[in-house]
Amino acid sequence: MVTVSLADVSSYRPGQPISAEYFAQFQHGAGTASAVMFDPPRFRHHVGGGETPADMAERAIAPMLARQGRELLDEVDILVVHTQLPATWFVGNGGEVAARLGIAPEWLIDLANGGCASFIHGIKLARELLQHTTARSALVITVTNTAGQIFAQPGVRAMAQGAIPGDGAGVAWLTKSDRSPILDIETRHLTHFAGEMTSVSDPPRKYWEPGLGEHHLGFSESNIAEVLKRGNQIVPRVVRAVCERIAVRPSDLDLLVTNQPNRTFLRNWHEALALPAERHPDTFDECGNTFGSAMPMTFDDAVTSGSMPEGGVVMFAGFAHAGDFAGAMAVRWGGRHAPRDSPC
Known part of the structure; x- marks a missing residue:
């Protein structure tokens, strides 16, 4: 089996940091579960006016291209793009991202699901293609862009959920190499929870219908409490599954990198893993x-x-939406590939 490595990563944070005080002026008290789930961060970044997913992807990969040289794009045969809020109807923004980078990959995948764990989902797909085809390398790009477009709306920013999201983008470059090998990946589609995270407005309407009322997440207090319970359990489970297969105790991991939903999850996850x-x-x-x-x-x-x-x-790990997807991935990190690293 061909060994696939995580050769490099890079990222982008749009605009200047926006402080918690900005949202505090609009918000009032929240329920107990909401206060836990949506305890606001000190800062976050918002996508700029007119900034597109392709703009964000291009800015996220720029540091990688500065390190590696644009030549790395010449061997990208796989492009997986997850855009949280696609700017184009009916299709995602993968094609526009490819055009912006000047590449025409044989496999171009717009990944609609996976949510907060879409980074792992995308890498698993790209790894499978690299292992079983003649593809030379892959890019997995995630674009998060709802904070400045959905959660900053006047009505939504007054809700507890409005202060939590931030915008940004990340890129992973995968190669056929043993420099930073991907050791194992676990993904679980928990479809019985699918559809529990909904978009609602007041008055009610479908998101594409004209009308008054801004769309926002339709979490109730009881639903939030259930998602907190699920998230606390799901992520340690997938981490332990991978650890068992690679024969590494969770407490011996050198680093745990998760999605970053709130302080409660972050604390509970590393405590559950004795890390x-x-x-x-x-x-x-x-x-x-x-x-x-x-x-x-x-x-x-x-x-x-x-x-x-x-x-x-x-160990990378996380879960999506109200718990309909979870994943974990272990990598033995050998450092960022040098520009002239040759494949094995």
Whole structure:
């Protein structure tokens, strides 16, 4: 079996940080479950006016291209793009991203599901293609862009949920190499929870219908409490499944990189795995909940700051929506590939 490596990561945070005080002026009290789920971060970033998913993807990959050279694009045969809020009707923005990068990959996948764990979902798909086809390398790009477009609306920003999301984008470059091998991936589609995260407005209308009322997440207090319970259980389970197969105890992981939904999940996950907090990097207070882009953004920060040791095992893990998808992925990190690393 061909070994596939996570060769490099890069990310992008749009605009200037927006403080919690900005949202506090609009908001009033929240229920107990909402207060836990939507305890606001100190800062977050919002997509700029007129900034498109392709803009964000291009800006996220720019640091990688500066390190590696644009030549890496010449061998990209697989492009997987997850856009939280596609800017184009009927189709996603993968084609526009490819055109912006000047590539025409044989496999171009717009990934609609996977949510906060779409980074793992996309890498699993790309890895399978790399292992079983002649494709040379892959890019997996996640774009998160609802904070400045949905949650900053006047009516929504007054809700507890409005202060949590942040915008950003992340990129993973996968190669056929043993430099930073992907050791194992676990994904679970928990379809009995599908559809529980809904979009609602007041007065009620479908999101494409004209009318008054801004759309927002339709979580009730009881539903939020149930999602908190599920999330606390789902993520440690998928991490333990991968750890068992690679024969590494969860407490021995060098780094745990998760999605960044709120402080409660972040604390409960590393405590459940008996992992010190310092080995579970946290970008929540700087970026908010960046959904599917949280993992590459957080790992990019960890690598850049030097907190991820070369040769160590990093575990990526997270869950999506109200719990309809979860995934975990272990990588033995060998450092960012040098520009002239040759495939094995």
